[in-house]
Amino acid sequence: MIHITDGQTDQILDVITVSNIISDKHRQSLKDNLETFDFTTFSDKRFSQHLAKRNRIIIPGEDGELREFTIHETLKGLSRQSEVYASASYLELKKAKVIYPQTTNADSAEVHVSNTLSGTEWQPGNIAFNGVRTLTIENHTNPFAQLKRIASEFDLELRFRVEVSGSRVIGRYVDLVERVGRWRGREVTFGKDLVGIKRREKTDKIVTALLGLGPVREDGTRLEVFVEDKDALARWGRNGQHLIETYEPQSTDQNMTESRLRSLTENELEKRVKAALEYESNIADLEYVPGMENKKIRFGDTIKIKDTKFNPPLYLEARVHTQERSIVDQSNKKVTLGDFIEYTEEEVTAIWKSLQKQVAFKIGQSELADYTYTKTKIDDKDSAIYTDSTSYAYNQAQTAQSNAETYAYNRYENTKTTVENNAATWDKAGVFNADGTLNVDWLSGLLTDDQIASAGTWNAQGTYIDETGVYTGTILANQVIADNLSAISANLGTVTAGTLKAVTLEGVTGTFSGQLKTKNAIIGDGDGSKLNLQYTTGRYIRLEGNYPSDTVSELKIGDVTSATDTTLGQFDSLTLHTLDLTVGSSGDGYITAGTIYSDKLFANNGATIDGDIVSDGALLIGGSFTREYSSTRKLHENSTSDNNRHYFAPTDDNGNWNWGREFGYDWNLDTWYVDNALRVSASEILSANGYFRLRSKDGQHNGSIIINRATDEISFYQNGAFRHSFNPDGSKAGGSIDVDGQTLGMSPIDSPQILLEYVEFDVPITSEGTKIYLDPTYLKTVENFAAFPNNGKIVEKGIDYVVISGEGIADIRFIGERIGYAGAFYSDMNVDGEAAA
Incomplete structure (x- = not known):
């Protein structure tokens, strides 16, 4: 999995899952401290837009650590794939700041690293102590180069790492350790986990001796030491003559001792001799094979390689100097070995025989006495062990027995006390004796x-x-006083009780002076049953209560006559299925209500409705109707045919119909007509092939705006031709030119082609050639492009870049054909292929 982070804020922008990684290669080099990560992915995914602008990516290391890289190049082709090239983010230290010439104090490596990283986004991590050094910086340099020098001065190695919390990087650290990697006991054998090996011998830079030169002293003198490698001389020398060069350590310590200079020169000679030979091997990574988790190899590790079929047979101990791996496919790993020690088959055999002799050698009695006891001491120790173990077992048994007896006694005493305390109660038979008499x-x-x-x-x-x-079954008593009396049946004279709860009361007569409360009362079981409920005033007969929706209520009364008391007969709500109201000729009849709901409202001789009419159905009016807004201004509807139209018109202040302000519908043309002006507050919908025309009042086409529903184009008509067109994809044609009877539109800059352009300013170029990538957004808008530099010349052109050779600064103009319009020359400005009438 690859995380993409913002190049400026470190915020995680998106994630590339393993399924979206087509190929990848993570490369590390110990020799030059370089680290890169290249991969191929899809160019049409959501995350693809973030693979640019110097954004950063974070990948997992082999042991759960995280590696951070800066994207410096992205190639997109026609295959919907992108190639992304990224370098380790710590290489940005080359541009983090400028370190000026100076001489430092005699400080440890940690202090030197801290001063070098001050003001950058990196900080010291794990720094090994290896003495103190004074460093003289003679020329301007950068933090990365200075870190490499500090590592060299203190004989330490650099390691970079980052830490992430949540969705952002929280720390970047520089470590200086004695050695990156270690010996893990990993041996690689051909035919088992050694897939292939190459031995490369490069002798163009080989030396067999070095003349070490110390820093120049104040008096102009300097130390000199001669260091040679006789094995290298025998191997590569000619006629016993050394291949020699001079060596000046990267140090300005004028007080450098001869021993220090010799040590540095010997180390350098060893590196150069070993650099002459290089082994490149493909090793199967067995770490992920079940049961072989300990067979791991890491960058910087020391491993041993055995290949008896190599000519001559190869026995090698070397260090992983360069490693290439995949974060997706971990089955194979390619490493380049350095710092090797090469053994011949004879040397290996001699070492093996020497080990056999040491194993076969008997250890003498004097050596054996250091590791064992005499027989007497052994017997005494056995006797002491027997006595101690017997005593311990006996004590443990006694303790267990005592604990068991105590537990049983306590349990027995508790039970015995309970039985004795309740024996008198348990001996009684209860309310009746054994012979049936009352106890x-x-x-x-x-x-x-x-x-x-x-x-x-x-x-x-x-x-x-x-x-x-x-x-009991029956109780005969003059009086029973009880808080609660439950009985199946009772023959009682007078019952005085606060609350009488019973299931059934049968044959009950008398007067209830209190209240009779029951959920259900069944009164009557035939035609003679009656229920009379009334108040003593006689004015109301009222039933109160809540009735379920399926209750059937029937009330039969005669004619309803209004009493003299006008307060009678008023209802908050009266719902009737049919209301037949007859009004005599001597007066008017009124139904006063906030809202009247009815399927139909009939009025034989006209009706006056003082309120709003709300109808869910149709409002049927045989003639015209008038709604008075004032004494003079009204809205009139003409239902007669006039020019196949029905229309509404308002009246003016004098009550005259103003037909210049009417609106109506023509059913023959299926058209609505509005005079003067129309304001639409919602979306206008056009038919499939219709036009929406806006034109001047006199009816001419000049000044018209045409919306073509078929193509969604908007065109402007002026001076007998369409002069501008706007397309829904964002393109447009403006201006016009008449050629051979056709009106042709050109781009907004009066060019016969639809071209897009932009300029890259102040680009530094060199004679070796400078590669300039086009803006990714611009590339999405054009199909091909041309570049025009004002300085230098184009020596190479790719699908998204150009290479310009020259000296100095150049401004580069890029011009491309709009995507979808490649080769287009002019545009036909007619609408639907027809010229405007």
Whole structure:
């Protein structure tokens, strides 16, 4: 997965999933501290727009760390694919600031790194301590070059990393470590995980000796040391003569000692000798094979390679100097090896035999005594172990037995106490003795003697008494006083109770002085049943309550006669299926209401409605109607035919119809006519092939605006021709020229072609050639382009770039044909192919 971040804010813009990565290559080089990431993806996805403008991308490393890169080149072709080239973001340190010539204090590597990164977006990370150094900076430089020098001065190696939290980068760190990578015990064997290997020997820059030159002292002298490699001399020398060069360490320490100069020169000679040989190998990454997770290889690691079929047989110990990998396909990894130690087969065999002898050598008794005991000591230790273990087992058994006895005793005592405390209660038989007689002793514990005597005669047959109450079939008593009395049946004279709750009352007579409350009352079961409800005033007969929607109510009364009391007969709402109102000739009849809802409203001799008419149906009026807005200004509808039109017209202040302001409908032409002006507040809808014409009052076409519904074009007509046209895709043709009886439109700049252009200003160019990429947005608007520099010449042209050779500064003009109009020359300005009439 690749994250795309904004080149200025570090905000994550989008994510490229693995399925959208066509190919990719992540390359790291230890030799020059360079790191790149190139990949191919689709150019028509949502994220494609962000793969430009020096935006950044973040990819996963091999161990969960994150690697950040800056996009510096994007190539888009006709295959809907984009090639993206990006370099490590730490290379931006080359442009972060300028470091001026100076001499530093004698500081540690951490202090030097901190000063170098001050004012940049990077900060010191893990910095190993390796003494202090004074650095003299003689020429202007940049932070990246200075970091490389600090690493060289302190014999350390650079490592860069970033940290991300949420949706943005929160830290960028520079580490200086003793060694990038390590020995993980990884051995690669041909036929197993060594897919292929190449041995490259480059001798054009080989040396067998170096003359090290120290910094120039104040007196003009300098140290000199001679360092040679006799093995290299034997291998590459000629007639015993060295291949020698001079070497000046990157240091201005005038007090450099001879030993320090010699050490630096020896290190440099070793690097140059090893650089003559280079091994390039393809290694199967077994790390992701189940059970072989420990077979990992990382950038900078030291590995061992064995290839007995190589000629001569190859036994190599080397370090991964360059690594190429894929973040999608991790099955194969390509590495270039350096810092190698090469062994011949004879050397390996000799080492193996030496190891065999050491393994076969017997360890002497004196050496053995350092690692073991005598038999007597062993016997004494065995006896002590036996005694200790026996004593420990016996103590543990005694403790377990004591714990068990204590637990059982406690449980038994609790149960015994409970039984003894309740034995007297459990021995009693209850309310009846075993022979069926009443257990007075038990009962006396619950009731007083007076309570027992007042019970009258007890019928023991079926009677049961316990602590919750008395249960019996019949109770004969003059009076029963109880908080709650539940009975199946009762023959009672007078019942006095606060609340009487019963299921059924049968044959009940008398007067209820209180209230009778019940959810349901069934009164009557035939024609003779009556229900009379009234107030003592006799004025109202009223039923109050809530009735379900399916209740059927029937009320039969005679003629309704209004009483003298006018307050009677008023209703907030009266709903009737039919209202037949007859008004005598002696007066008017009125129905006064806020709103009258009716299917039909009939008036035989005319009706006056003082209010609004609201109808969900049709409003049928046989003649014309008048709505008075004032005493003179009215709206009149003429239902007679005049020129096949029905129209409305207002009246003026004198009551005259103003037919110059009418609007109407002509059913023959299927057209609405509006005189004077029309204001539309909603969208106008045209028929499929219709026109919407706006023209001057005198009826001429000059000044007309035509909206062509078929093509959605808007055209302006003036002086007998259409002069401007605007298309829905954003293109337009303006101006015009008459050629051979045709009116031709040109682009807004009076060009016969539809061209788009822009200028790149102040572009620095060199004689070797400078590559200039066109603006990505501009490329989307043209099909092809031409470039015109005011300085230099074009030596190469691609689908989205040009290469200009020259010296100095150039302004470059790019001109391209509008996309969709390549080769177009003039435009036919007729609408639908017909000239305007």
